[in-house]
Amino acid sequence: MQKTREQILERLASEPATGPNLANDLGISRAAVWKHVEALRDSGFVIASDDDGYVLESVPEFGADAVEFGLDVPFEIEYHERIESTNARARELAGAGDENVVVLSDTQTGGRGRLDREWVSPSGGIWLSVLIRPTVPTFDAPVFTLAAAVATVQALEETGVDAGIKWPNDVLVGNRKVAGILTEMEGEADRVSWLVVGIGINANVDIGKLPTDRGVTSLEAETGPVDRRAITQRLLSAFYQLQQRPDDILTAWRTHAVTLGQRVRVTTPDGEVVGNAVDIEYPGVLLVETETGRERVTVGDCEHLRPAA
Numbered sequence: 001m002q003k004t005r006e007q008i009l010e011r012l013a014s015e016p017a018t019g020p021n022l023a024n025d026l027g028i029s030r031a032a033v034w035k036h037v038e039a040l041r042d043s044g045f046v047i048a049s050d051d052d053g054y055v056l057e058s059v060p061e062f063g064a065d066a067v068e069f070g071l072d073v074p075f076e077i078e079y080h081e082r083i084e085s086t087n088a089r090a091r092e093l094a095g096a097g098d099e100n101v102v103v104l105s106d107t108q109t110g111g112r113g114r115l116d117r118e119w120v121s122p123s124g125g126i127w128l129s130v131l132i133r134p135t136v137p138t139f140d141a142p143v144f145t146l147a148a149a150v151a152t153v154q155a156l157e158e159t160g161v162d163a164g165i166k167w168p169n170d171v172l173v174g175n176r177k178v179a180g181i182l183t184e185m186e187g188e189a190d191r192v193s194w195l196v197v198g199i200g201i202n203a204n205v206d207i208g209k210l211p212t213d214r215g216v217t218s219l220e221a222e223t224g225p226v227d228r229r230a231i232t233q234r235l236l237s238a239f240y241q242l243q244q245r246p247d248d249i250l251t252a253w254r255t256h257a258v259t260l261g262q263r264v265r266v267t268t269p270d271g272e273v274v275g276n277a278v279d280i281e282y283p284g285v286l287l288v289e290t291e292t293g294r295e296r297v298t299v300g301d302c303e304h305l306r307p308a309a
């Protein structure tokens with residue numbers, strides 16, 4: 001967000017302020033203050049003017065300025081009402097050399113999931129892609145997907161829903177999927193050039209618009225309408241903090257995992273692995289105890305089975 005607008009909002013968040021006071025404190029003209037206030041009103045901030053001066057009455061429900069205002073980590077938000085896919089847009093930005101940008105949209109018309117599946121993305125969701133350039137070898141990349149799943153679960157904690165992670169990166173409420181993560185990257189063997197971590201949360205999404213036959217749900221259906229701005233801010237903040245402490249990601253993932261301790265069937269490119277999921281290993285390998293010994297599974301679709309009779 002434009003720096004002066006951010007400063008005006010910060011001032012008004014604590015108390016009302018007059019135009020002349022703001023002009024004086026920020027070292028700009030009263031006309032410039034008025035112009036910035038008008039711009040903030042245009043992006044949805046409700047700023048009344050009364051005898052005390054300007055009063056911040058409400059913040060928009062969603063959007064770039066809404067999410068950037070009060071965000072405690074250094075991501076810039078690019079917001080779209082409608083876009084084909086936030087991951088596709090973030091890849092474009094990666095090609096242009098950007099980093100630490102979050103592409104956020106209310107609707108996606110061509111959202112993609114893992115294995116190139118369709119990701120249904122109606123209005124009311126949180127569809128976002130974080131573009132980062134971590135200085136790590138490509139081997140480490142999967143751990144950022146785990147971090148995104150942990151950050152998503154942590155962001156949902158305050159909504160009251162009890163979410164858990166199904167390996168590697170599905171966020172479930174009960175046994176229904178409420179969020180998914182698709183990470184894409186470019187790099188050479190020893191170095192990641194960029195990572196796009198795409199996160200889709202079925203937030204205020206009408207359940208009738210989701211493919212419920214595929215076992216999905218929305219936060220709205222589980223708990224009623226949620227504050228998308230707060231969830232997005234908490235998610236980005238948690239993801240950024242985990243990025244700074246990669247050694248903590250696995251521990252946090254284990255805390256929220258619903259797969260560990262379960263009997264699972266993982267469909268991998270080399271066939272099925274059936275057994276008990278016992279642990280996860282860096283950077284995201286699932287350890288499965290099978291009848292013939294311990295298997296290390298790096299990629300696949302995981303299904304939770306009922307315990308063997």
Ligand code: BTN
Nearest residue numbers: 085111112113114180181198200
């Ligand atoms: C999955 O579980 O299959 C992953 C779903 C990832 C969906 C998100 S929504 C935001 C971003 N843009 C996309 O096109 N996909 C990801």
